Structure formats: C-alpha cells, structure tokens
Amino acid sequence: MQLYNTLSAEERARLIDEAGKERLTLSFYAYAKIEDPKKFRDDLFIAWNALDALGRIYVAHEGINAQMSVPADQFEAFRDTLEVYDFMKGIRLNVAVEQDNHSFLKLTIKVRNKIVADGLNDETFDVTNKGVHLKAKEFNDLLEDPNTIVVDFRNHYESEVGHFEGAITPDVENFRESLPIINEQLQDFKEDKNLLMYCTGGIRCEKASAYFKHQGFKNVFQLEGGIIEYTRQIKEEGIASKFIGKNFVFDHRLGERITDDIIAQCHQCGKPCDNHTNCANDACHLLFIQCDECKAAMENCCSTECQGIIHLPWEEQVELRKGLQVGNKVFRKGKSEALKFKKSGDLPDKPLAKAEIKDIRQKIKVKKTLVGKAEHYFSKSKIAQFLIENNELSVGDKVLISGPTTGDQEVTVSQIFVNGSFSDVAKPGEQITFELPFRVRLSDKLYKILDTENA
Ligand SMILES: [Zn+2]
Ligand SMILES: [Zn+2]
Structure with a gap:
C-alpha cells in the first residue's frame, strides 16, 4: 500500500494543469480523542490519495488540523471520507475565498503531539470549557461595545497585512508566545471587559478561550471559524467588513484579499504594499513584504547580501549553506535588520492605499x-x-x-x-x-x- 507521495511538486503541478479540472482550497479542524493517530493518519492517506486530495495535515491524540486542495468534482466524495468518523459528522469545511489550483502540491499527513503548538499543559485546565462562539454579525455587534477588548491571536507577519479595527496585535512569532503576553497585558480587565478573540480559522481560539477562562476572564468570546468563515458570512449576508486588508494564509498564495485596503508597507522602500514573498536565496528564505519594483530591483531577495549569493554558482551556494539549517526550516519571518519598513506590535487601522481592482x-x-x-x-x-x-x-x-x-x-x-x-x-x-x-x-x-x- 502506498502511504507517501511518489510525485514531485513539479510533476504534480503539471498533472493538475493537464487535467484542467477545478480544485477547491479548504481547511478544517476538529478536537477529538484519537486512540491511534498513526492508524488514523494511514487510513486518511489511503482515502484521500485515491481522490487526488492534497494538502498539509496534522493529526494527534487531540484531533486533526487540515489545510487542503481537493478536486471540485470530488468534493462530496471527500466529505464522505470525513463522515465515517463520528466526530467529523457535519463538520464545517472552510472553503477559501480565492481559488488556486496549485495551493498544495503534495499530500502530507503528519502525526504530532498536538494539532496546534500552544505550549499549554492541557491537564491543568478544562479544555472543553470554551468561550462563546460568535457569528460574523454578532462579532461586529460586540466590536461596537465600548466594553470590548479585541485580541488578534495570530503572529506579527499575519496581523501586519490585515486585522480587525482596533485589535490588539501582539508582536509574536508564534501562538505559544502570545498567550502569556496577552494574559499579562489584560490582568486588570478580567472581571468587567468582554474579551473578544479571533484567529485565521478558529482553531487557535478553541483552546485559548478555555485557557483565558481558566485564568479568570469572565466574558470570553471567540470568532467561530475565524476570519475565513467571517469573510464567507459577510459576503453571503451583505454585512460590512470590520476586518481590513488581507487574510494571511499558509499555502503558497500567502494571503487572501478581504477588503481593498492596503495597511502594510513594502519592507524595503516603504511604499504601500501587502504582498508577502520568500527571499530567493534558498539559504535565507525570509518571509517579508516586497513591492513589484523592489522585487525587480532586488531580484526577489531580502538584502544585497542575499542578492549576491543567488548569483554564485550553485555549488558555491551549497558550500556556503553547510552547517546552516535548511532554509525553510529557519523561522525568521520578516525580522531582519535589512528591512527598514517592517512593522509589528501596534499596527495602524488607517489604510495607506487602495488595492487596484483588476478589471x-x-x-x-x-x-x-x-x-x-x-x-x-x-x-x-x-x-x-x-x-x-x-x-x-x-x-x-x-x-x-x-x-x-x-x-x-x-x-x-x-x-x-x-x-x-x-x-x-x-x-x-x-x-x-x-x-x-x-x-x-x-x-x-x-x-x-x-x-x-x-x-
Ligand atoms: Zn518596495
Ligand atoms: Zn534573504
């Protein structure tokens, strides 16, 4: 039985193009008690591989967290593969706003200790005692309440390109860091304020809300299905968006435009821009924001140093990289001295420019x-x-x-x-x-x- 990918990303991209069929990018998660994550992983791989479903999936004793690309005409068959598990009956699948047939080019299912690295010891609090789930309209209403504090539970490079108006946007590299920082910052507001939390797809808030209730916060709310589901609802119901800018996503698109507001700047020249890219030097691979002009001038590099390296013969580049960690394992996301216009921490609510609508x-x-x-x-x-x-x-x-x-x-x-x-x-x-x-x-x-x- 084949349980791993046999095709390279390039071969897969070619097959997808040749098939000429539409694909859907979607995500979902579920907390559940999984007795044998390894067997669960293998069963899913066999079922999904047969449907030509691709993506990046984590499974653990505590559940599943999946980001995927599924052929549109296999969508119902895909749903059936989930419905065989009781805990995924009627599960909400977050379908992406913008579609890209190449969003994922491999099927990677990994067994982990946890489906989200939160650094929490789950034995010390009741993880099922979650915050109140809010729909888009309810979330907007509560945002209007002067007694509300809204917190973005994503990372600095995510909130930089888009966030809810008035949100606290912690200057953190990962979710684990944000929990103690927020707890400390909001010490005095546990009793009387509404703590309103959100993240990309809702998964981070699922446990964080229980953690904050355990820390003594009385009124804890979370955006159900995160920004992805919020966007779907405001479009369907014609509600005004209180989220401004782009929603950062973890597939190769790196972002979905929610409103035409550009709230970030090119990290190199400061011009309004919210397009993330990875440095073309494979040994660096830094995730940063770069405008088209800087991309052309810098050849998609984050610094003149990296630009020098990409022009070296390949063998020399490999030689230079020896002893370093593999490029994309280095999680230096947008933090570099060379980037003069990088912003994190307190972010502006005022748009710097409007994105061109392609017409x-x-x-x-x-x-x-x-x-x-x-x-x-x-x-x-x-x-x-x-x-x-x-x-x-x-x-x-x-x-x-x-x-x-x-x-x-x-x-x-x-x-x-x-x-x-x-x-x-x-x-x-x-x-x-x-x-x-x-x-x-x-x-x-x-x-x-x-x-x-x-x-
Ligand atoms: Zn620029
Ligand atoms: Zn670089």
Missing part, C-alpha cells in the same frame, strides 16, 4: 500578436517552456504572458534557448525555454508586444 476593461491597451503557448514551468530553476506556433520571437522582444491564474505579465526576453542552445530568434514549431521569475500555467498564451498605448 480587464480598464487595462492599458496593448497592441500584440499571438506567438505561442506555455508548456511547462520548472519551478526549481525558474525556467519556462513555450511552443512557438505563429510568428517569430527574437531576443529583446517585449512579451505578454497571459492566463487566468498568471494574469497579464510583461517581460523582455533577454535570452532564448532552442533545443537547449542559445538562439537569437525562435521560429514556428520550435520549443523554447527562458528564465522567468514567475510560474506559468499550461493554458497561458505568449504574445509579442508591438506597441503600448494608454487607453
């Missing part, structure tokens, strides 16, 4: 001619492969790469490889590759730009 009709008119289509993207080496179908493409040409997920991206072609060797020009029928800083999808079209004029 095709308002776009700049581009005179262009179709040249070919995308065939593949090699993520590791950042190389895109296209098939030239019409016209010619020459080095120095400005091109537009366009597709539903990719959007419209303009680049100048500085090098072309035809059948693996340099070429100044590519002709119809030829398969070409060149370096591209972003992923392209199978359906993307390649245009040559002839002329640009503002509409």
Whole structure:
C-alpha cells in the first residue's frame, strides 16, 4: 500500500494543469480523542490519495488540523471520507475565498503531539470549557461595545497585512508566545471587559478561550471559524467588513484579499504594499513584504547580501549553506535588520492605499500578436517552456504572458534557448525555454508586444 507521495511538486503541478479540472482550497479542524493517530493518519492517506486530495495535515491524540486542495468534482466524495468518523459528522469545511489550483502540491499527513503548538499543559485546565462562539454579525455587534477588548491571536507577519479595527496585535512569532503576553497585558480587565478573540480559522481560539477562562476572564468570546468563515458570512449576508486588508494564509498564495485596503508597507522602500514573498536565496528564505519594483530591483531577495549569493554558482551556494539549517526550516519571518519598513506590535487601522481592482476593461491597451503557448514551468530553476506556433520571437522582444491564474505579465526576453542552445530568434514549431521569475500555467498564451498605448 502506498502511504507517501511518489510525485514531485513539479510533476504534480503539471498533472493538475493537464487535467484542467477545478480544485477547491479548504481547511478544517476538529478536537477529538484519537486512540491511534498513526492508524488514523494511514487510513486518511489511503482515502484521500485515491481522490487526488492534497494538502498539509496534522493529526494527534487531540484531533486533526487540515489545510487542503481537493478536486471540485470530488468534493462530496471527500466529505464522505470525513463522515465515517463520528466526530467529523457535519463538520464545517472552510472553503477559501480565492481559488488556486496549485495551493498544495503534495499530500502530507503528519502525526504530532498536538494539532496546534500552544505550549499549554492541557491537564491543568478544562479544555472543553470554551468561550462563546460568535457569528460574523454578532462579532461586529460586540466590536461596537465600548466594553470590548479585541485580541488578534495570530503572529506579527499575519496581523501586519490585515486585522480587525482596533485589535490588539501582539508582536509574536508564534501562538505559544502570545498567550502569556496577552494574559499579562489584560490582568486588570478580567472581571468587567468582554474579551473578544479571533484567529485565521478558529482553531487557535478553541483552546485559548478555555485557557483565558481558566485564568479568570469572565466574558470570553471567540470568532467561530475565524476570519475565513467571517469573510464567507459577510459576503453571503451583505454585512460590512470590520476586518481590513488581507487574510494571511499558509499555502503558497500567502494571503487572501478581504477588503481593498492596503495597511502594510513594502519592507524595503516603504511604499504601500501587502504582498508577502520568500527571499530567493534558498539559504535565507525570509518571509517579508516586497513591492513589484523592489522585487525587480532586488531580484526577489531580502538584502544585497542575499542578492549576491543567488548569483554564485550553485555549488558555491551549497558550500556556503553547510552547517546552516535548511532554509525553510529557519523561522525568521520578516525580522531582519535589512528591512527598514517592517512593522509589528501596534499596527495602524488607517489604510495607506487602495488595492487596484483588476478589471480587464480598464487595462492599458496593448497592441500584440499571438506567438505561442506555455508548456511547462520548472519551478526549481525558474525556467519556462513555450511552443512557438505563429510568428517569430527574437531576443529583446517585449512579451505578454497571459492566463487566468498568471494574469497579464510583461517581460523582455533577454535570452532564448532552442533545443537547449542559445538562439537569437525562435521560429514556428520550435520549443523554447527562458528564465522567468514567475510560474506559468499550461493554458497561458505568449504574445509579442508591438506597441503600448494608454487607453
Ligand atoms: Zn518596495
Ligand atoms: Zn534573504
């Protein structure tokens, strides 16, 4: 029986594109008593692998916490795999606002001590004595109450790009750190204030609310299903959002826009921006906010030091990394001296700018001619492969790469490889590759730009 992934992320991305089927990004969690987490894990792997469900899942004696991508046409079959367990009957699945077929490219189910690292000793308090669960409308109403203190139980890099108006946003790297800090800060308000708590999907508040009640807080409330479920409800019921900005998420999208307010700044130039990225130097991999101009100028790096490193031959980079921890195991999230505009702790409620709403009709008119289509993207080496179908493409040409997920991206072609060797020009029928800083999808079209004029 196959219990682990056999495909690489690149192979999986290619299969997903080729299948051309819509996928749903979703998350759920449940606290329950699991006798044999290892067997539970294996059973889930077999059931989900058969449905082509992907994601990052943690199971423990205390329950399950899952972030997943499921083929849309298998959604009901997927739900059936949950319903076989009594504790997941009728479970709420948080479906993401923005969909991306590549949100997860592997099925990883890990057995852990806990489903959320909270640092709490569960034996010392009653974990089932939770706070009152609130729906979006009730949460908004309570926010209006002057007697309410609202606390964001997420980390600094999450609250920086979006949070509820007036929320306390602890300057913490992880959930475990935030509990004692908040407890200390709110010592004098245990009796008379409403403690209103929220997180991304609700899971962190499930136990934190019980912990705070145990600490003596009398009126403890939590946002049911977190920001994800809040967003769904305000859209469905036409309620005004009291959450401003973006909801940070842990798949490769790194954020879902909730309102068009931009409340964060590019960490390098200070311009209003809320797009997270990871430093292109694999040995650094720092998570930080970078605007498009800085991305181009810095080649997606967090510092000139990292920019220097990515230009070294690969063997030298590997040599430099020896003795260091593997890049993405280093949890330095957005904390670096090189980033002058990083903000955490007390965050502003005032938007710095409005995000552009993508509307095709308002776009700049581009005179262009179709040249070919995308065939593949090699993520590791950042190389895109296209098939030239019409016209010619020459080095120095400005091109537009366009597709539903990719959007419209303009680049100048500085090098072309035809059948693996340099070429100044590519002709119809030829398969070409060149370096591209972003992923392209199978359906993307390649245009040559002839002329640009503002509409
Ligand atoms: Zn910038
Ligand atoms: Zn870096």
